[in-house]
Amino acid sequence: MSPQNIRELRIVGFLCNWCSYGGADTAGVGRFVQPTDLRIIRVPCSGRIDPLFIVRAFMNGADGVLVSGCHPRDCHYAEGNFYARRRLEMLKRFLPITGIDNRRFEYTWVSASEGQRWQHVVTEFTRGIHTLGPAPSFNPVSETEWNKLAVQASEGQGCPCHG
């Protein structure tokens, strides 16, 4: 199947409750039409997003993952988004090692009042993922090896995203 024939791809969003989730609501209230691929998981703060959630989404076949939090300095929890930025930046570098095209992962900042910006972010990101097409099905070195890596990562060893 060529990408053009696929109407929807699997895109997961992690949004902080205070800013970006509100921004997505504002976009809804403003009836800013967006592609329907994205499904949003609400977390209290972008600092709550464990890079493992994202890795897990990809391992389970997500075609794209979008993270959005409050603008730097606007964080409801003072500095959660700084932690998030550091972790997610690391993750972006780490992804290729696991064989995931890191263009499938993006993180950004949208405030609760920026409905229009949210529409733009979703539309652009979805467009980008459609250009890349569906994620190739995971072809791990071996399943056991992957399990090992995942467990290792979940324990904070060998996963650079922690800290």
Place this chain on the structure above:
Amino acid sequence: MAKIAYYPGCSGLGTSVEYDSSTRAVCRALQVDLVDVEDWSCCGSSPAHTVNHVLSAALSARNLAQVEGMGLDQVATPCPSCLTNLRTAAHKMAHQDFRDQVNALLDIPCRTNVETKSVLQVFDEQVDPQLILSKVVNPLTGIKIACYYGCIMNRPPVLMRFDDHENPMAMDRLMCALGAEVLPFPLKVECCGASYGIPRGDIVARLSGKLLDAARRLGADCLVTACPLCQMNLDLRQGQINRALGENFQMPVFYYTQLMGYALGLDRTELGLNKLCVDPHRVLGKIKQPVPVK
């Protein structure tokens, strides 16, 4: 200073020969190294862009390509109309589609890596003010002048990116440095009637008349311009204006380069003061002779 390509513009060969010659003379005196654009052609002036933007850009781009051929990356022109055309062409050609359309009209394609500036901008940004001061031999002390920039030297600001677009000061600063009393002319960027002198002289009479009136109300001895079209409308057509409005303006209209050359004591024939229609000598006579410093 690096060599700068020089694009005189068609009027430099005709209605504004004195602007061209005085510009060259002043540049020479201030060590601004100009080289004429080889075999330059008309930029399209004001008419071309009213017909079609690709055509207009192509007429300009041919000249930019000539500059590229000379291995230079800066071109200066005294004429704001040429400036606008050259800059607009380069600006629009930043878009691939447009560039392709333009290049399809040209023999030699233009890559648009040339920056166009007005000669005034070169003076303002690239010439050391101390150098100018050190060369002044006839300070313009005693005359009151109004600097008129014309409507498109600084506008639109997104394109021209030079000086304040409502109250430009580059020429004021130069004239001040030369010792003249520069009045705060409020209509520095108001249009003079542009190229409608021929088809609609009535428009020019009204708009240029307004400028002359504003200068007179301020008590200016003369107007100083940086544009061949403005200068022609205000000077050559001053008689027409007087007849149309029932006025009696006697306002000399200089090119700023003429006054610069005068202050720097350059050869009078190159300044072309005798080419001005409204006799400037009464005003020049007001200039106080410098007291020789001993």
Place this chain on the structure above:
Amino acid sequence: MQTFDLTTADQDFIAEVESRSHQNLKTCYQCGNCTAGCPYTFAYDYSVSQIMRLIQAGQKEAVLQSRSLWLCGSCQSCTTRCPNLIDVALVMDVCRHMAREAGYATERAVKVFVDSFLKSVERHGRAYEMGLMVAYMTRSGRIFTDVDLAPTALMRGKLPFKPHPVQGREQVARIFERFRQGGING
């Protein structure tokens, strides 16, 4: 005064002006700032903000027949001061192109002047003022245009009798030639 039928607004016309000028004309809220600054308003039939309004209303004929299009001096006052950052002068330019393409010339003298000018450039590679004047006077039938200025200008050597040669004038002529063949909108 005319009555405009708003139900039959010419959507294609609106779209064409927008796409050729790359401006979003819906953002014009008719503040009049462009008209307030336009030095030519006194000579216009429709003020520039009215032109903007007529475009919004899809009134193609009224716009293309407006004399204002031909009189705009491209002075950029409107563009520079529009609170909605519309390049109004560019919109005027685009309408003028469309009027010309549609065969209108409600200020004939201006059109003749423009045509004469470009003819002269096409022929000589540079503007040749004497030739231009002669061409303009014969074509417009206004043989007395600026005759009063001729002596002054001639005496000061400002109206050379001969065109200035450009070696590459064929190159310039070819620009015009290709342009005419190309049917370019731009």
Place this chain on the structure above:
Amino acid sequence: MRIGVFICHCGSNIAGTVDCPKVAAKALTYPDVVFSTDTMYACSEPGQDGIIAAVKEQQLDGVVVASCTPRMHEQTFRRAVERAGLNRYMFEMANIREHVSWIGKIMEDNTIKAQELVRMAVEKLRRNRPLIPKRFETVKRVLVIGGGVAGIQAALDCADGGQEVVLIEREQSIGGKMAKLDKTFPTVDCSSCVLGPKMVDIAQHPKITLYACAEVESVGGYVGNFHITIRRKATYVDWNVCNGCGLCLEKCPSHKHPDPFNENLCTAPSINIPFPQAIPKKAAINPQSCLKLTQGKCGICATVCPLKCIDYEQKDELVDVDVGAVIVATGYDLFDWHKYPQYGQGRYPDIITSMQYERLLSASGPTGGQIKRPSDGKEPKNIVFIQCVGSRDRSVDRPYCSGFCCMYTAKQAILTKDHLPDSQSFVFYMDIRSPGKLYDEFTRRAMEEYGAHYVRGRVSMIYPQDDKLLVRGADTLAGTQVEVQADLVVLAVGAEAAAGAAQLGEKLRVCPDQYGFFVESHPKLKPVETNTAGVYLAGACQGPKDIPASVSQGSAAAAKVLGLLSKKELESDPAVARVNQPRCVGCGKCIQTCPFGAIKEVADRFGNPKAEVIDTVCQGCGICTVTCPQGAIQLEHFTDNQILAEVQALCPPKIFANYE
């Protein structure tokens, strides 16, 4: 587990583009779902009753509602399930309105998306557990920041309601912008006659402590228990002693610096009391211009002061207060019109702002209430008012309407005619915005009775001509250009966010909108609340507002605070972090990262270090959870397992089984 699912139509809001019955039917196939239905308006009384009945009849122990955003009705439904006898955390919401029906047009895609969101909620709910909130006491004191009319009203209402109030004002006196106004629309009554008594009430109220020349230094704590540090800036005058006699002002030799209270139309002495009705009426020294403080010379005020209260050595002072709630009322600032180069950028003295004009009109202003133009002190005849200067203008990034300038311009035109019967006012406007009670009648009066000439159009340029200002504008109704030879031009400058609002917002964790005004919790239903519990908004800090609206909001915020503090105890959100002590290795990473200092180190019975969360301090951000290398500290209600369950609901495992 027995889960019930309710799919809301929201009239046609959702049902218009989502096949609700189909979503409900699909939900029945999800694990643990034993009941599923669609409902017209889930939040309405019958809607809620339906949920409660279903919980009872079907013996549900968890409920999923798919409807609007949880930011709208999560609390509503939590209360409903509680009424049905469940724990309020055994409830999940799927947002199928804002995130589905309102943004997608294709029914089929929307329906599938809604189904998946419901599935996600079900999977999360399956891992929820009941949580019990802790109760804590609140401090019965309120902090009001900003002493404009909104802050004054809020402070008085709180104090009358029996709460202690601390009011802090950045400037030397309270009163804000209103203290500078001459008269106020739509009644044209004297501003200081209305405001003055309220300011005095502030000074005299036994429950109000006022700190002027003060700002918030830092904010800690949480709703009910905020710890505030206030910086009281040095005034170089002992305010406990100064009685505002004003002797020092008269004798100060350095009296040439611009007077900000009079909008720089005149000058003021270096030791000053900004205006006669100032509250507190105390002198303060301007350290930038005082000769003693800048050059070590002078000291005259210290000699003349009969009470010997001058202290050149005075330093800033920090004061700590604990409060249960905060009201932000920091108002607005005026747009800097110099961003419009076509209005002369200050080169022409007879172009002034509307606020400067208020000072010219005011009997206590620099001209004693006579309208004189700044350049030559002459009375103007033709006065041009330009509206929307720095409002409704994308080119200066101010696309919003400032709301009150149409009205105050009409007021100024009326007052102008009162002061100068021979004058003629011209008002350039784009639209007249006067939707309040008696407001439109007021602007009409300016035109009809006071003869103000209203011109619909903007002004493109102003320049001097002889001793007049030539104002060139458009009359778009006539379709022409117009010119006025004006003696004075008054710019109705718009409102923008107050300087320092961003920094204050950061301290209070209150979000600014894209223009810097503070964001309310909900534009219709929670207009004075913020997203930070216990912090409220009043007045123009939330968006441009006139005095009646600012005062209403001041009272509304006070009502909210009184409601909050009327409760003996508050319940803390139980969705806090919790340490699984056997798993914790005591590495202390969580302690270091928690932004709120909510985790402390304790020793277990073997003396090993362990982390422990202080429930009332934890804000529930979950930063610690991600930091812990052992997965030992988990944020309740958002545990790793719960979030991973959501991920897996969306992306079912492909290559290996769930390894939870």
